[in-house]
Amino acid sequence: MIVPLRDAVSELVRDGDVVALEGFTHLIPSAAGHELVRQGRKDLTLIRMTPDVIYDQLIGMGCARKLVFSWGGNPGVGSLHRLRDAVENGWPRPLELEEHSHAGMAAAYAAGAANLPFGVLRGYRGGDLPSRTRVGVVVCPFTGEALAAVPAHRPDVGIVHAQQADRHGNVQLWGIAGVQKETVLASKRSIVTVEEIVDELEPRPNGVVLPSWTISAVAHVRGGAHPSYAAGYYDRDNEFYVAWDPVSRDRGTFLAWMKRHVLDTADVEEYRASLAEEATAA
Amino acid sequence: MIVPLRDAVSELVRDGDVVALEGFTHLIPSAAGHELVRQGRKDLTLIRMTPDVIYDQLIGMGCARKLVFSWGGNPGVGSLHRLRDAVENGWPRPLELEEHSHAGMAAAYAAGAANLPFGVLRGYRGGDLPSRTRVGVVVCPFTGEALAAVPAHRPDVGIVHAQQADRHGNVQLWGIAGVQKETVLASKRSIVTVEEIVDELEPRPNGVVLPSWTISAVAHVRGGAHPSYAAGYYDRDNEFYVAWDPVSRDRGTFLAWMKRHVLDTADVEEYRASLAEEATAA
């Protein structure tokens, strides 16, 4: 149940899989994303409401053939240059887009968790998005009103980061919870990385508990949400997001950065050491 | 915002309204139900997943013309005799039934809270229930699968009981939360009775917070969930449920009981005193 991240990724994620890494600003599973890069996963369909730095990295390293998303940017900073390069120039490979609204993505995850084939919402009305995405119509049998239907997300693998697991692999996260519960419950297989393994989970305000039997593998990855944050453990590395902008603008700079900090590091500990070394040198 | 229960009921509940009193075993808003009886509300459509003693009382006192429900019994004891008498014999007046499954009721509340006209579920398949209730079909635009649709609950008034409110009328309940959040959010108007008014709500594990601006009125009603329980305040009065069986079997006994403990009492304090007096006398 509790395994090294490397083993979890190699056993549970296959080339061509539909993979969702979720975490809404908080608890973004970056270390797991880096492990996908290290293991050279390719042809992935990546789902995520808010693709940010970690998806920029996965896309720039050519891991993805398709992106399903609702907002793709560097929050508070600007563009994701690797995402843009893939969409605008097909580099390093063309990237198919399936674009939704936040409300649609959230409804699609909730439908997946509930084992329904679609989610219903008042949305996708007017504008150009409906003609560019997968959306259908259902009609209320009582009122005759037409509503939008989005196809449920049912990822092959759902990956999230949480604060704690106990030794049996029961997981608790707290604070802003995003769509993480839905991501795990909607997925065929799931990986949860955690900051800490504890003897017993203490119930918390705004706590979300996922019993071990809903999860395929738990990996202990301290700092695994960097550069996002883990409430109670560490703050958001706002400077990293700002620094990502120049790194990611240039293909060569980006590739060198990824080689140095991801490909040439074995795990999150080495990744952190590598970033610290660079900061000291600068 | 924080008003006497009597005023909340007289201002917010009208004859003929659709009223939902919710609380799944825990935090049942009995005192508010008694106030409906005292004020002689009639022709109500009463919604509740698990009509138990308080609905037996409302039905036996002739307040309801229709019941929308999924399980109507005295939990762990047996039948609700007043409900049965209304359905089987039309006493004190005929009671129309709209009967659902728990899953259907829950989906109907969730749809109401989400401002959707219907809820979707895999349910109402086969058996005799579908032909006896309000259920429709929606077809998945992606897979062609047919699913059940239940009409959203949109009560005129939703009534729940919670542990605490702060002085601004923000409410927190914790423990088993049932469908109370959905009931308040699905209703046009809402009343929340609380055990205690506190200076500040302290975030709790499994806490559900309803901001004051989602609630029409909050009333301070200590013990307002009796005979059910309020986690952190008092336990379930299991003996009361057992004792209700003989009281409710006979029309005369029932009416005498209601007169003594509800109609002839002004509020929950007097109700409690009246029960205590009877227990001492016995």
Added chain:
Amino acid sequence: MTTNGDRPYTADEMMAVEAARRLDDTTVCFVGIGLPSLAANLARRTHAPGCTLIYESGTIGAKPVRLPLSIGDGELAETADAVVSVPEMFAYWLQGRRIDVGFLGAAQIDRYGNLNSTVIGDYEHPTVRLPGGGGAPEIALGVDDVFVMLRQSPRTFVEQLDFTTSLGDNVRVVVTDLGILEPRHGELTLVAVHPGSTVEQARAATGWDLQVADEMRETVPPTDEELAALRALETKGRS
């Protein structure tokens, strides 16, 4: 009252023990109040400590010490791994097909395992208005294995249900006070009788022509350990 050699036990205890034996350490089960709750808690306190108990009030992984009297007792929430809302319970957990076993009771059962917990008599003009389906219709189709626990009599085991509340498609076993029925060739068939009961009694207590398996077993009576665990639960439940 029968005995296991040493100790006498009741029919309810035999039923609880037989149901508990069918749960294992990894079973996730949806539990109602009464015999199902007794059975599931017994399993958790004997051979299946890892068995996960889910009550429809939203408590996942409840570990009550006392036997709960309602599906929403405070102790269920206090001892649970997680507490979720009722809409989430039915949507994400039951409909999400995360639950292996669901227990159901009823007022009537037919040979296909269909159950009636709605009315006796006509729906519009019932002789007896029963509580209704509650969670049963979706539990019956939403778990892999439905276990029914029901005392056997011609009034409950009927040729024709007065109302079909839930379907029998996933009913794997019916544990009665007389024996065990399992589906064989499309209908419930007597496969075991409890010590002290006979095939004839079971057939007489069934409102249809009850089929009997070629190889009839006799149920193993409750062991001392099972009875001790059961009574510890029951005693605490009453206190």
Added chain:
Amino acid sequence: MTTNGDRPYTADEMMAVEAARRLDDTTVCFVGIGLPSLAANLARRTHAPGCTLIYESGTIGAKPVRLPLSIGDGELAETADAVVSVPEMFAYWLQGRRIDVGFLGAAQIDRYGNLNSTVIGDYEHPTVRLPGGGGAPEIALGVDDVFVMLRQSPRTFVEQLDFTTSLGDNVRVVVTDLGILEPRHGELTLVAVHPGSTVEQARAATGWDLQVADEMRETVPPTDEELAALRALETKGRS
């Protein structure tokens, strides 16, 4: 840089102040990062302490001391009245029509208040791939009043959107660095200019033939109190 007599202020500050003035003590508003967050927090710290701030990360009634840098900053959760999941936020709260005001920005706006935050150029072969709609499509139709905050230029105020991300039906005001636009006779019309700006500048910065209201107002410049509150927020945000 303009001054209110005493103090100089920036165009961003003028925009934040003008948006803040439109919120009152009972407003429930859906806030994005940047200028909207600055405006809503300014309102809460000046004339509208009871204004409820909702961030799409699920924080309801957030009361940040520092200006958040992301919509999911930890401080938003720590100071919120309630934290809900993202599916609940969009279903029960936004779609539930509990939110009065929603702020939107965009890369392009047309005269009807329709917004583009998706692409510049063709969708399949864009010149610039923008982040996308995020919450905007449903915010635009799910709140009573949409406030748009957007710097005015012929590149952003366009005759024809490259892509319509969200509809302008509920846009009540567009606050720009030059003035205020409101819908009149079915199209956005200049109703006020900020001190130091002119109607001519606003028309020149608009890609369509901008209509001008008969009665033009000049915006009241930020007061000392507003500027002090604003800068306290900004300073803390940078620390």
